[in-house]
Amino acid sequence: MAAPIEFYLDFSSPYSYLASESIEPLAARYGRSVDYKPMLLGVAFKVSGMRPLPDVPLKGDYSRRDFERSARFASVPFLLPEPFPISTVAPARALLWLSDTDPPRAGSFVHAALRAYFAAGRNISDVAVLADVLRQVGVDPGAALQAIQQTAVKERLREHVDSALARGVFGAPFMFVDGEPFWGHDRLPxxxxxxxxxPF
Amino acid sequence: MAAPIEFYLDFSSPYSYLASESIEPLAARYGRSVDYKPMLLGVAFKVSGMRPLPDVPLKGDYSRRDFERSARFASVPFLLPEPFPISTVAPARALLWLSDTDPPRAGSFVHAALRAYFAAGRNISDVAVLADVLRQVGVDPGAALQAIQQTAVKERLREHVDSALARGVFGAPFMFVDGEPFWGHDRLPxxxxxxxxxPF
Structure with a gap:
């Protein structure tokens, strides 16, 4: 089987959510699987000098309109949550911990967390909400929430994000197919x- | 006939070039024409705080790769020119002056100028090159180059760019269809x- 598609996402990125809703069927049509990896856009912004979309004059207003229109275009349920954006360190650590300890549940967790935030408007940076999302995909929330407070898991995420930056991951979603980088849900075609x- | 598609471009924007190569056939399939309007990204960046793509750490390297891959994807001849980016005040003034005085030639000028820069690598900020491009589309280069030095034409471009900013045009290509804003060649679908x- 050909190499999995590497899919870097930030849990507070609307375009990551939109792409996550179609990347698996797309990959499957070509015999590929998807390997979900967390990214922290806040850390990437420090390196690139970029800012969260809502903070950019003119572009921020356009983006809010584009999130909603792009979701309708893709037939994906979407409501811009409040607050937005949020810190995504906790779900990012949970994803990395699941990828290491229970890989089959990592993808389910990604979908459940992104849908909770972007379709149901639930703040997944809140520990109680995160626990609920974990429970929903069959993960013991007590064990998970304890794990993501461990120094080893925190350090694992820091190293993971540093290595993503070293590969040039400056935004999300950011995908590698056979090592080729693609940024943005609009690169799915x-x-x-x-x-x-x-290669083309 | 339905309203024309308003197409804002910067003459130093690779994605403006890519979109310019397909917007007219796309518009024509739905009984629309295209109204080309110059934008100055340098002025927009001062408002938005954004920077030219090549200057953004990590994103700059990705963009160079993406320009070329996106051009191959769209089957449009493309070579990243040197120097890049360039000042586009002169061709922007020429486009606005042509739109006012000889509208049928405005579109031909847009294509000739963008192809000269992005397919043939000719620096269209150079007066001799710009004269050549004007001549190529049947415009008297002497008259055009004299016109774009006039205070009235300079002022016309300043006002035009200010009014584009007031409409939220922060990037290029930036298109309005029936007043709805679309940013980027990847919004053509x-x-x-x-x-x-x-509306959807």
């Missing part, structure tokens, strides 16, 4: 071409 | 849906 025909 | 079905 190019990813499909790559999967169908190979 | 959404524009097509809008043209086909109306």
């Amino acid at each position: 190019q990813i499909e071409r790559w999967l169908a025909t190979g | 959404q524009i097509e849906r809008w043209l086909a079905t109306g």
